[in-house]
Amino acid sequence: MEILKVENLVKTYKEGNDEFNAVDDISFSVEKGEFVAVMGASGSGKSTLMHMIGGVDRPTSGKIFIDGKEINTMDNNKLAIFRRRQIGIVYQFYNLIPILTSEENITLPIELDGRKPDKDKIEEVMERLGILDKRNSLPNELSGGQQQRVAIARAIINNPTILLADEPTGNLDTGAADEIVKIFKMTNKNYKQTIMMITHNPEIAKEADRILRIKDGKLVKEA
Amino acid sequence: MKIINKITVKDFKKNKSRVIVTIIAVIISVSLITIVANMVASIEKTVNSYFEKQYGNYDISLIFDPSNKNSIKKLELNRKIQSLYIMQDIGLSPFEDSKSEFRKAIDIKAYNEEAYKECFDFVLKEGRFPKNSNEVVLSKNFINFSNKKYNVGDKITLDVGIYNIGNDIDYIFPLYESPFDGECNFVKSFKKTYTITGILERGQSQAEEEEREYASDYYDRIVNVYTYTDLTDITETAYKKTDVRPEDLSESWKAVYPQRIYIKLSDGDNSSLSFLSRLTGIDISSLNDYFYSECYDKTEVEQKLNDCEFNIWGVEINDSLHRYSISSKYIIFYTGVAVIIIIMISSILIIKNAFSISVTEKTVLYGRLATMGATPEQIRNNVFFEGLIFGIIGIPIGLIIGIWGTSFAAGLTNSAIFSLLDGMTLEIEISWISAVISLILGAATIFLSCLSVAVKASNVSPIESVRRNRDIKINKSSKKNLRQPLWIDKIFGIGGKIAWRNMKRSRRQYRTTVISVTAVVAVLICVASFINYTLYLFNQNTVDYKYNMSIDPDFSEFNDNSILDKTEDIYLSVSAYDDIDNYYYYFNSSSYTYTIPKTNLSKEIKKAQWVDGYVASDNDVQSDMQSVGFTDFFSVYAYDDKTYRELLKKCGCRYEDMKDKAIFVNSINAGYEDKNDKENPIKEYTCRLMDNPVGCTVSAKSIYEEYADRPYEISIEIGGEITDMSLLYDIVEEWDISEGGFIVNIDWLKENYIYFDLNSGMRLNSSKPDKTEKELSILAEYISLSNRSNDMQKPYSMLLLIQFSVYGLISAISLIGITNIVNTVLMNTRLRQKEYAMLRSVGMTRHEFNRMTLLECLFYTIKSLLIGISLGLVGTGIIHYFYSGTFNPDGSENPIPFMFPWESAVISAAAVTVTVLSVVAFSVRKVHKQNIIETIRNDNI
Structure with a gap:
């Protein structure tokens, strides 16, 4: 079942009188439960692609369907709600709220939705990710790996349709990076979580079911 | 609490200095608004009180037959009436223990309780107001002029009656005559013993104030005592004992008939005419013309007033109170509104800045929240939530400080207002309405401050937090x-x-x-x-x-020239007082006229179509100037020797040369209409009256022909002239010299019997005016002193x-x-x-x-x-x-x-x-x- 479909996606930036396409007419789809890696050189447009799929940025043209819903036509309000319910995003620099504890960071999407967090579920997720003992810690009291795990927990707490990760291991040492990749793998395998991950690391990319290569804004080869 | 708001509260704890500064701004803003709102209410209340005391706290006054008790009862029951105040003349009594030969009678008036407390400016020095018709309060002038000392609790027995002239029984004391000299008789009606319950510091009704303007002869001869009356029982008065029926009274006496009702309407000033119309059955338009149209024939309305069921003999609308209280209210209110708007605009600009800083600081945070799925509305509401916190903390503190600040501000300004309002002090009004208004305006200020910032925050794109290049x-x-x-x-x-x-x-x-x-x-x-x-x-x-004190005698009762010498003696004795720094005095008479022949008139005056002070004849001034000349009052001014010498110096004249000569004030205001100038046709100018007046002899004729012992014609040579009035104003005040006047030696004035229609005055500067005022409090009865x-x-x-x-x-x-x-x-x-x-x-x-x-x-x-x-x-x-x-x-x-x-x-x-x-x-x-x-x-x- 197609969970993500991208049709003729274009993102254009203007520099004075010049224009350039950061994403240049990309089309592809992702099946449910697939683990897709996205690779490309710096400035190739992979992050731009990821941001548009995550509803964080708007395409210049083209369509994006997530679970059958076209997200590029949604207004900001609807998109925000969709994002917190259906999409999980993990960033390279964690993007945690510095004044919330780990647990509060994790329950943030739920509370934004006006719902009460399920304590048991939160504990289960935190335990799965090995951060239960850090539930009351602030982000600056955690190591990079721990912060990233908190970010992952936040991303998956709502059982999103798709989990997007933008170089989640880019800021971590090898050991921590391996752990994160394992978590992704585990989530994908055990929970059939659809994952799309940007990475520079070919070793990490090998863990994915499929690799999308982006070069100069265009999809080059699927592997 | 919602998660976003929880984040805000935690952020507050992290950024205490910013939060404190913003709350301080809110507190200052709200406290300022509170102070202004309270001060507006206080000043309005004080000014209203002041004008009510000045003009009486009533809307309409009626004079009608006091025996018509049904009328009074009907008025009592009228729902449009908030209060009724009654004044009644009881009668007069000879003032046996008077210190002054001039203060000859005691005027006894009665008021009801509300009149004492609410309507007029009665202020007790000690004791209380009378509660029945056997009690009295004594006025300050009674105490001042009585040889006998009275205290609260003492009894005073008075023969109560009326004064009349000749054999005519005048129901009312005469207004325009000298009531107590020679021809007057006291007719006793009854004897009454009163208990003194109080002594007044200040006390006068508006009726007395008005009558005083027209009847100073009377009011300078009496002292006042006040007793009690009420609406249920008409107090015994001297006037009831006479046989004169109301319809026999002449028009002029009706104005001071003993019973007057003052009505305070519940609707206030706007409804006076409509109330009267409903009461009397007379249409509003006729009433409006009766009160405000100068050309209107008042007879018909007066007849209708008499004929109506209330049998009204006189009616007055308290326009002075209405006019001043309305205009003051508007001025005070709109000034307050303007000030509050300024405060709000300043506060909004400043508090908005504080919110902008907060949002700028939290841009990354808002971006992250947006990536997590926070809607723009949630982020916008979060900014409002911040504003709410600031309001919950800042507004109550601001209100409390504002209330304290009102007392502080009022205390500081009271000394300035005290002298401004003749002894009144600011009545502080701190009402719940002001607090509510301050609360609402404070909340509005905060809301308006964060409105645009909230919208801006909601538009923070999630990509900004991701890219971090905002x-x-x-x-x-x-x-x-x-x-x-x-x-x-x-x-x-x-x-x-x-x-x-x-x-x-x-x-x-x-x-x-x-x-x-x-x-x-x-x-x-x-x-x-x-x-x-x-x-x-x-x-x-x-x-x-230039001078902070003024002495003004009234010569109207005197008809011989001894008064000039007597007054000059008084002036000279005053000038010797310790604290008098400088002074001048003058005498002036304008009981003669003279004509400047046309040949002596200046070119400029000849083109005038109107001239100040022109003594009109059957022709217009231009015709007169062309045929005969210009006729003016021969207005002579004589000053004390020192001042006279200074004036001579200004004209370049020598004292020795000017003994029987005059300085001519050769300046006059005139005007004409220039029909060629469509935009500004009226031309007004100042010019010389005469060409070359020095050496001319002026002959003047008396305006009174019937007094044989006055010189009918007098003449004087002009020894000098002055054309620039400002030179004179350096020495004397501008109302003590007129254009076209003649300045003469005081001896010349005395020798030539110019004492008829005499005016005079003394202006002095005292280094301690209040002390000098006390020392000069009793000069002579015909002389008044004012402390400027x-x-x-x-x-x-x-x-x-x-x-x-x-x-x-x-x-x-x-x-x-x-x-x-x-x-x-x-x-x-x-x-x-x-x-x-x-x-x-x-x-x-x-x-x-x-x-x-x-x-x-x-x-x-x-x-x-x-x-x-x-x-x-x-x-x-x-x-x-x-x-x-x-x-x-x-x-x-x-x-x-x-x-x-x-x-x-x-x-x-x-x-x-x-x-x-x-x-x-x-x-x-x-x-x-x-x-x-x-x-x-x-x-x-």
Whole structure:
């Protein structure tokens, strides 16, 4: 079942009188439960692609369907709600709220939705990710790996349709990076979580079911 | 609590200084609004009280048959009437124990309880008001003029009756005659013993005040005593004992018939005419003409008033109270509204800046929340939530401080108002309505402050937090602007270069500081201009008495020239008092006329169509001047010797040469209509009356022919002239000399029997006017003394009040503004921590760093000052335009000059510059203490 479909996606930036396409007419789809890696050189447009799929940025043209819903036509309000319910995003620099504890960071999407967090579920997720003992810690009291795990927990707490990760291991040492990749793998395998991950690391990319290569804004080869 | 709001609360704990500063701004704003609201209510209440005491707290007064008890009962039951006050003349009694030969009778009047307490300006010195018709309170003038001492609790027995003249039984004391001399008889009606329950400090009804203007002969001869009456039982009066029926009274006596009812309507001033119309059955239009039309024949309405069921003999509407209280109310209310609007606008600008800083700081946070799925509405509401917290904390504290501040402000201004309102003090009114208004306006201020900021926050794109490049966007066009002028490089080096470029590219960051500085400077300049123009107008329009005391005799009862000598003796004795610094006195008579032959008239006067003081004949002035000449009153002025000599000096005349001669004041105001000038046809000018008057002999004839012992014709030679009135005004006050008058030696006046229609006055300056007033309190009965020092103080007290209020407001606004400047500068520094850390990491020295920040600070401060001063200039121009249009619309005579408050501009510019530099210096010191790498790293968390 197609969970993500991208049709003729274009993102254009203007520099004075010049224009350039950061994403240049990309089309592809992702099946449910697939683990897709996205690779490309710096400035190739992979992050731009990821941001548009995550509803964080708007395409210049083209369509994006997530679970059958076209997200590029949604207004900001609807998109925000969709994002917190259906999409999980993990960033390279964690993007945690510095004044919330780990647990509060994790329950943030739920509370934004006006719902009460399920304590048991939160504990289960935190335990799965090995951060239960850090539930009351602030982000600056955690190591990079721990912060990233908190970010992952936040991303998956709502059982999103798709989990997007933008170089989640880019800021971590090898050991921590391996752990994160394992978590992704585990989530994908055990929970059939659809994952799309940007990475520079070919070793990490090998863990994915499929690799999308982006070069100069265009999809080059699927592997 | 919602998660976003929880984040806000936690953020507050992290940024205590910003939160405290913002709350302080809210508190100041709300407290200022509260103070203004309460002061408006207080001043309105005080002014209303003042005018009610001045003019009586009633809307309508009626005079009607006192025996008509049904009328009174009907009035009592009338729902439109809030209060009824009754006054009744009881009668007169001979004042046996009088100290003064002039104070011959006791006037006994009765009022009901409400009249004493609510309607008129009765103030007790001791004791209480009378509660029945056997009790009295004594007036101050009774105590002053009584040889016998009376205390509260004593009894006083009086023969109560009326005075009449000849055999006529006049129901009413005569108004225009001298009632107590020779021809008057006292007719006793009854004897009554009263218990004295109180002594008045002050007490007079409006009726007495009005009668006093017309009947000073009477009121200067009596003392007052007040007893009690009520509406259920008409108190025994002397007047009831006579056989005169009301319909026999002549018109002029009706005005002072013994029973008067004062009505206070529940609807107030607007409904007086409609109430009267319903009461009497007379239509409103007729009543309106009766009261306000000068040409209207009042007989018909008066007949209808008599014929109506209330049988009204006289009616009066208290227009003075209505006019002054309405106009004062509007002035006070709209001034208060204007001040509150200024406070709100200033507060909104400043509190908005505080919210902008908060949002700017939290841009990354809002972006992250947006990536998590926070909707724009949720983020917007979060800003409102911040405002709510500030309101919940700041508004109640502001209200409390405002209430305390009202008492403080009222206490400070009371000394200024005290003298202004003749002994009144500000009645503080702190009502729940003011508190509610302050609360609502305070909440509105906060809401309006965060409205646009909330919208801005909700528009923060999630990608901004991801990319983290929100503040620096450099495209091709802005790249050009980044180049600094060569002189910056040469004079200030690398520090100046970076400072200049920072200022150019980061306009948004500096906007809040620039706005704060600009707003403070512009507001200060505009307010200083307002004070300058108000001061200027005050000085232009305030009567500037040269002398702080004045003695004015009334010669109307005297008809022989001994009064001149007697009065001069009094003047001379007064001049010998210790505290008198300087003085002059004069005598003036205008009981003769003279004619200037046409051949002696000046060219300028001949073209006049009207002339001040022209003694009209059957023809117009032009015809007279062409045929015969110009006839004027022969107005002679004689001064004390010293003053006379000074006047002679002004004219260049020698005292020895002027014994039987006069100085002619050869200046007159005249005018004509120029039909060729369509725009301004009326031409008014001042000119000489005569050509070459010196050496001419003026012959004058008396205006009274029937008195054989007065010279019918007199003449005098003109020995000198003066054409410039301002030379005379240097010596005497302008109302003590007239144009076209003759200044003569006082001996000449006496020798020529010019004492008929005599006027006189003495003007003196006392170094201790209040003391001198006490010493001179009993000069002679025909002489009155006025202490002008209080009147002279009044306008300056008003000025002091305005200045105090306005400077108080400036200080508060400046406080808010400077608070905001401190806030924005500190926040800007904090937001650029990473940038500063990076500069230091690449090798910028402490000295270079300090210079860079100082230059940045100077660049944007100078920019702000230039804008602020320019706006202040525009504001001054608007104020000048407003004042010129209102107070000098023709642009003629004395145009109001343009006045820019340079001193205030310089002071405000210096104050904000020092503030900004101090805050920057403080925050730069903090930056130097920070660890470079931790600062860079911390930005990632």
